[in-house]
Amino acid sequence: MLKLSKLLLHSRNQLSQKRLFAEVANDYQWLHGMSTLAGLSAARQVFLPDGRSADKIFAPYSIYKGKAALSASPILPTFSKLESGDFRVDRRGVIFLTFWPAIGERKYDWDKRQTFALSATEIGSLISLGPKDSCEFFHDPSMLSSNAGQVRKSLSIKAHDNSGGYFISLNVVNNILKTNDRFVVPVTTAEFAVMRTAFNFALPHIMGWDQYTNQPPKRIDEK
Amino acid sequence: MLKLSKLLLHSRNQLSQKRLFAEVANDYQWLHGMSTLAGLSAARQVFLPDGRSADKIFAPYSIYKGKAALSASPILPTFSKLESGDFRVDRRGVIFLTFWPAIGERKYDWDKRQTFALSATEIGSLISLGPKDSCEFFHDPSMLSSNAGQVRKSLSIKAHDNSGGYFISLNVVNNILKTNDRFVVPVTTAEFAVMRTAFNFALPHIMGWDQYTNQPPKRIDEK
Amino acid sequence: MLKLSKLLLHSRNQLSQKRLFAEVANDYQWLHGMSTLAGLSAARQVFLPDGRSADKIFAPYSIYKGKAALSASPILPTFSKLESGDFRVDRRGVIFLTFWPAIGERKYDWDKRQTFALSATEIGSLISLGPKDSCEFFHDPSMLSSNAGQVRKSLSIKAHDNSGGYFISLNVVNNILKTNDRFVVPVTTAEFAVMRTAFNFALPHIMGWDQYTNQPPKRIDEK
Amino acid sequence: MLKLSKLLLHSRNQLSQKRLFAEVANDYQWLHGMSTLAGLSAARQVFLPDGRSADKIFAPYSIYKGKAALSASPILPTFSKLESGDFRVDRRGVIFLTFWPAIGERKYDWDKRQTFALSATEIGSLISLGPKDSCEFFHDPSMLSSNAGQVRKSLSIKAHDNSGGYFISLNVVNNILKTNDRFVVPVTTAEFAVMRTAFNFALPHIMGWDQYTNQPPKRIDEK
Numbered sequence: 001m002l003k004l005s006k007l008l009l010h011s012r013n014q015l016s017q018k019r020l021f022a023e024v025a026n027d028y029q030w031l032h033g034m035s036t037l038a039g040l041s042a043a044r045q046v047f048l049p050d051g052r053s054a055d056k057i058f059a060p061y062s063i064y065k066g067k068a069a070l071s072a073s074p075i076l077p078t079f080s081k082l083e084s085g086d087f088r089v090d091r092r093g094v095i096f097l098t099f100w101p102a103i104g105e106r107k108y109d110w111d112k113r114q115t116f117a118l119s120a121t122e123i124g125s126l127i128s129l130g131p132k133d134s135c136e137f138f139h140d141p142s143m144l145s146s147n148a149g150q151v152r153k154s155l156s157i158k159a160h161d162n163s164g165g166y167f168i169s170l171n172v173v174n175n176i177l178k179t180n181d182r183f184v185v186p187v188t189t190a191e192f193a194v195m196r197t198a199f200n201f202a203l204p205h206i207m208g209w210d211q212y213t214n215q216p217p218k219r220i221d222e223k
Numbered sequence: 224m225l226k227l228s229k230l231l232l233h234s235r236n237q238l239s240q241k242r243l244f245a246e247v248a249n250d251y252q253w254l255h256g257m258s259t260l261a262g263l264s265a266a267r268q269v270f271l272p273d274g275r276s277a278d279k280i281f282a283p284y285s286i287y288k289g290k291a292a293l294s295a296s297p298i299l300p301t302f303s304k305l306e307s308g309d310f311r312v313d314r315r316g317v318i319f320l321t322f323w324p325a326i327g328e329r330k331y332d333w334d335k336r337q338t339f340a341l342s343a344t345e346i347g348s349l350i351s352l353g354p355k356d357s358c359e360f361f362h363d364p365s366m367l368s369s370n371a372g373q374v375r376k377s378l379s380i381k382a383h384d385n386s387g388g389y390f391i392s393l394n395v396v397n398n399i400l401k402t403n404d405r406f407v408v409p410v411t412t413a414e415f416a417v418m419r420t421a422f423n424f425a426l427p428h429i430m431g432w433d434q435y436t437n438q439p440p441k442r443i444d445e446k
Numbered sequence: 447m448l449k450l451s452k453l454l455l456h457s458r459n460q461l462s463q464k465r466l467f468a469e470v471a472n473d474y475q476w477l478h479g480m481s482t483l484a485g486l487s488a489a490r491q492v493f494l495p496d497g498r499s500a501d502k503i504f505a506p507y508s509i510y511k512g513k514a515a516l517s518a519s520p521i522l523p524t525f526s527k528l529e530s531g532d533f534r535v536d537r538r539g540v541i542f543l544t545f546w547p548a549i550g551e552r553k554y555d556w557d558k559r560q561t562f563a564l565s566a567t568e569i570g571s572l573i574s575l576g577p578k579d580s581c582e583f584f585h586d587p588s589m590l591s592s593n594a595g596q597v598r599k600s601l602s603i604k605a606h607d608n609s610g611g612y613f614i615s616l617n618v619v620n621n622i623l624k625t626n627d628r629f630v631v632p633v634t635t636a637e638f639a640v641m642r643t644a645f646n647f648a649l650p651h652i653m654g655w656d657q658y659t660n661q662p663p664k665r666i667d668e669k
Numbered sequence: 670m671l672k673l674s675k676l677l678l679h680s681r682n683q684l685s686q687k688r689l690f691a692e693v694a695n696d697y698q699w700l701h702g703m704s705t706l707a708g709l710s711a712a713r714q715v716f717l718p719d720g721r722s723a724d725k726i727f728a729p730y731s732i733y734k735g736k737a738a739l740s741a742s743p744i745l746p747t748f749s750k751l752e753s754g755d756f757r758v759d760r761r762g763v764i765f766l767t768f769w770p771a772i773g774e775r776k777y778d779w780d781k782r783q784t785f786a787l788s789a790t791e792i793g794s795l796i797s798l799g800p801k802d803s804c805e806f807f808h809d810p811s812m813l814s815s816n817a818g819q820v821r822k823s824l825s826i827k828a829h830d831n832s833g834g835y836f837i838s839l840n841v842v843n844n845i846l847k848t849n850d851r852f853v854v855p856v857t858t859a860e861f862a863v864m865r866t867a868f869n870f871a872l873p874h875i876m877g878w879d880q881y882t883n884q885p886p887k888r889i890d891e892k
Contacts, residue, residue: 057438058311059300059431061343074432077728078441088727090443120730125859127866135859190348190358194426197350201427203863204870205436208728209743213874215726218747220759280661281534282523282654284566297655301664313666413571413581417649420573424650428659503884504757505746505877507789520878524887536889636794636804640872643796647873651882 060098061198063191068183069108070168071098072195074202075117079211093206095123095199097155099170099183114172114181116155120207126157127196127203129166134158150175164189283321284421286414291406292331293391294321295418297425298340302434316429318346318422320378322393322406337395337404339378343430349380350419350426352389357381373398387412506544507644509637514629515554516614517544518641520648521563525657539652541569541645543601545616545629560618560627562601566653572603573642573649575612580604596621610635729767730867732860737852738777739837740767741864743871744786748880762875764792764868766824768839768852783841783850785824789876795826796865796872798835803827819844833858 062071077093100113116139118126125135136156142148156169165188172181187195204210285294300316323336339362341349348358359379365371379392388411395404410418427433506517523539546559562585564572571581582602588594602615611634618627633641650656731740746762769782785808787795794804805825811817825838834857841850856864873879 056307056309057302057431057434058305058309059434061430061432074435076435076438076441078443079726080443082727084725086725086727087440087442120863121857121859124861124863124866128858128862188344189351190344192347193351194343194347194430197347197423197426198430198432200866202432202436203866207730207863207867208440208726209730209867209871210436211440211726211728212743212745213871213879215745217756217877217880218745219756220747220749279530279532280525280654280657281528281532282657284653284655297658299658299661299664301666303666310663310665411567412574413567415570416574417566417570417653420570420646420649421653421655425655425659431663433659434663502753502755503748503877503880504751504755505880507876507878520881522881522884522887524889526889533886533888634790635797636790639793639797640789640876643793643869643872644876644878648878648882654886656882657886 061194063185063187064106064108065185066102068099068101068185070183070185070187072096072198073098074206076205077208079208087211089208092120093208094118095202095206097170099185101181101183112181114153114170114183116153116170118155120203123199123203123206127199129157129159131164132159147176160186166192284417286408286410287329287331288408289325291322291324291408293406293408293410295319295421296321297429299428300431302431310434312431315343316431317341318425318429320393322408324404324406335404337376337393337406339376339393341378343426346422346426346429350422352380352382354387355382370399383409389415507640509631509633510552510554511631512548514545514547514631516629516631516633518542518644519544520652522651523654525654533657535654538566539654540564541648541652543616545631547627547629558627560599560616560629562599562616564601566649569645569649569652573645575603575605577610578605593622606632612638730863732854732856733775733777734854735771737768737770737854739852739854739856741765741867742767743875745874746877748877756880758877761789762877763787764871764875766839768854770850770852781850783822783839783852785822785839787824789872792868792872792875796868798826798828800833801828816845829855835861 058073060071060073062069073096075094075096077089078091079087080090081087094117097116097118098113099115100108100110103109103112116137118137122137125137129135134157136154139153139155140148141151141153152173154171156167156171158167158169160166165186167184168187169182169184171183172179174180281296283294283296285292296319298317298319300312301314302310303313304310317340320339320341321336322338323331323333326332339360341360345360348360352358357380359377362376362378363371364374364376375396377394379390379394381390381392383389388409390407391410392405392407394406395402397403504519506519508515508517519542521540521542523535524537525533526536527533540563543562543564544559545561546554546556549555562583564583568583571583575581580603582600585599585601586594587597587599598619600617602613602617604613604615606612611632613630614633615628615630617629618625620626727742729740729742731738742765744763744765746758747760748756749759750756763786766785766787767782768784769777769779772778785806787806791806794806798804803826805823808822808824809817810820810822821842823840825836825840827836827838829835834855836853837856838851838853840852841848843849
């Protein structure tokens with residue numbers, strides 16, 4: 001039954017899903033404080049070391065609940081080439097959370113989405129939560145710009161009283177638009193276990209440590 | 224002694240094993256609601272991005288017990304190419320469980336097998352089970368078709384009273400064929416630890432998250 | 447100080463280490479019940495799918511203690527190509543443990559080594575041991591041959607009373623050679639944590655599940 | 670707020686960061702007891718099996734606190750080619766910790782850094798620490814040289830009384846330079862969880878076990 005309702009929900013939201021895939025890239029540019037045009041050209045400057053452009057992959061882990069939906073995707077770091085020919089992390093990777101509200105039975109409004117990008121240390125906090133623990137993070141997406149302090153985002157993860165799951169809530173106060181959005185998604189123990197495993201898998205990649213270990217083995221010739 | 228009996232069992236079941244490898248593909252097609260012919264042609268439409276067809280790999284983790292055997296294999300998601308050139312998950316991956324009954328001492332009947340495909344969240348439930356926990360999942364393989372509700376599958380995982388292992392049971396009620404199949408496989412702590420580690424390893428791949436992290440590193444050139 | 451003594455021990459055992467690397471392959475052939483000649487030619491039949499022979503890698507995790515040394519290395523499964531062109535696991539992978547005795551202060555005798563090959567389920571048992579748990583495995587390396595029952599190996603892992611570490615012991619009774627070898631290696635919590643992490647890493651590879659996930663992503667073209 | 674202060678700190682330390690990237694290689698050479706010249710030429714002898722030199726990657730996990738900063742990076746093992754054509758680990762991998770002191774509000778002095786290279790077993794100790802555990806390691810970087818005993822390094826990891834985090838401290842006593850440096854970095858539960866996940870990820874690579882599992886699958890042709 002549970003399974004059945006989930007499937008129905010899937011088909012009804014197929015349209016908004018497709019829009020989701022298309023627009024995450026835009027959100028990401030916004031997150032990193034790029035204007036639309038600058039963002040586009042910056043995106044075009046993203047090349048693989050050998051000159052090909054990277055394919056984008058869309059495989060979010062999405063959870064649809066009564067009042068809102070929540071989706072998580074990893075975004076890898078970018079590297080700069082140093083004069084020495086070596087590479088260093090330029091922009092750190094994140095796990096990108098997107099919340100969007102329910103606007104009826106199993107209907108969700110993607111246009112009203114809000115996002116939150118978890119840093120490595122925030123992921124560390126999430127994956128080490130005990131069954132009764134809680135944590136909360138605060139971001140200012142306009143930090144270091146003239147709009148600093150105008151938009152305040154807080155993400156809170158709170159243990160359920162008895163089920164072993166968590167409430168994941170995002171609150172966005174935007175003083176420029178005079179808006180205050182709040183999303184609450186109850187996440188079951190099983191769903192949180194998926195997030196924990198997937199985030200644990202993604203964390204070394206987000207930190208760029210997979211680039212150390214992807215190197216071919218170093219060899220020293222025998223004397 | 225334990226080891227000895229396991230080996231004997233292996234050789235006696237070699238034949239049914241070979242049939243297992245050959246037929247999993249069929250079951251998988253069936254699972255996804257394809258008729259035999261449609262399934263075959265659909266299978267032929269599965270190509271790698273560069274046009275080669277993928278080799279199939281058979282490396283199930285199998286557990287043979289007194290009344291039934293249980294086998295687990297991961298099945299990866301498929302991706303669709305979007306008009307933008309990007310890829311998104313089309314059909315989600317699963318861990319495919321197969322049960323087949325014992326029909327004598329160390330003889331098993333592969334023709335009487337039943338299957339259950341664990342979703343990412345169901346895998347999350349399984350790998351987060353505490354030593355005294357239980358869980359149960361319900362599937363309708365004909366959901367969304369005219370046969371909806373005619374076949375009901377339930378998978379249950381229940382902690383042993385004292386050993387630290389689990390009973391994994393599959394019950395399939397088929398109202399069309401008027402059949403009711405039940406399999407119970409007692410799984411030791413060690414066997415469950417293998418499943419937990421292997422499922423934990425497979426989960427990010429089943430979700431398609433390995434495709435994010437398999438991308439070559441993105442590079443932004445220094446100014 | 448501890449560190450210092452470990453380094454000294456390293457240099458003194460350099461010679462036996464080199465012999466270790468060279469002889470593990472022989473032991474492995476023996477383990478799989480091949481005679482020396484058959485073993486050699488079988489080894490030559492091991493090819494990569496594309497015809498090149500695989501490089502052998504020697505990176506054992508070794509622990510040197512007062513009365514014996516213990517070394518662990520993963521050995522991957524081999525695959526057979528089916529008529530369909532698909533691959534299935536032919537010989538399962540193992541983690542290969544080698545014990546060899548101390549014959550003086552920081553001197554060890556590699557010629558007196560004994561081996562034990564942990565199966566996937568035995569690895570599952572080891573990595574799920576609680577701080578006060580123990581387990582024991584029994585192998586007959588001549589099983590299914592005319593020498594069945596003549597050599598009996600037992601590996602035991604027992605929790606220390608108070609330190610959080612384990613005693614890992616191998617006992618080999620050989621009725622043909624009339625020998626009875628016993629090795630005991632006390633393993634600290636830290637060393638056992640390395641084994642747990644490394645075995646956990648190796649387990650999906652030993653099962654062959656990495657071959658599922660190493661496949662290029664499957665693509666279904668958009669209609 | 671927390672986030673804001675972290676960002677400011679980042680930009681202020683950008684310069685010292687760049688110097689960090691450039692100088693880790695030098696430290697590493699020193700760590701392995703090479704003189705500057707010998708070290709340079711040894712570094713030039715590091716080739717990939719196919720003759721290309723390896724790109725260096727800089728993606729440290731860095732923690733900036735009131736009195737000092739701490740940074741961690743994995744360094745992979747090097748392999749020697751044996752006469753047989755096989756490869757064995759020559760120099761084991763480590764996780765390289767660098768400490769450098771604060772010299773004002775959010776200003777740090779990279780020139781006063783000290784380093785500590787964690788071995789596989791020391792990493793095992795760190796990742797298995799319980800919430801109230803502590804551990805301490807002692808290194809002599811000049812061991813086996815004429816300066817043995819002149820420099821003594823000790824790294825200590827101690828549980829906080831109540832927060833669930835740890836104090837990570839490095840003490841370096843140099844009898845040649847008559848210096849005694851001490852760094853203490855309080856690490857939160859979240860930061861330690863990142864280290865635990867990243868170290869757990871890196872450990873099999875540091876041991877060289879990824880080279881076993883990176884091999885193409887071995888195939889035995891069907892009879």
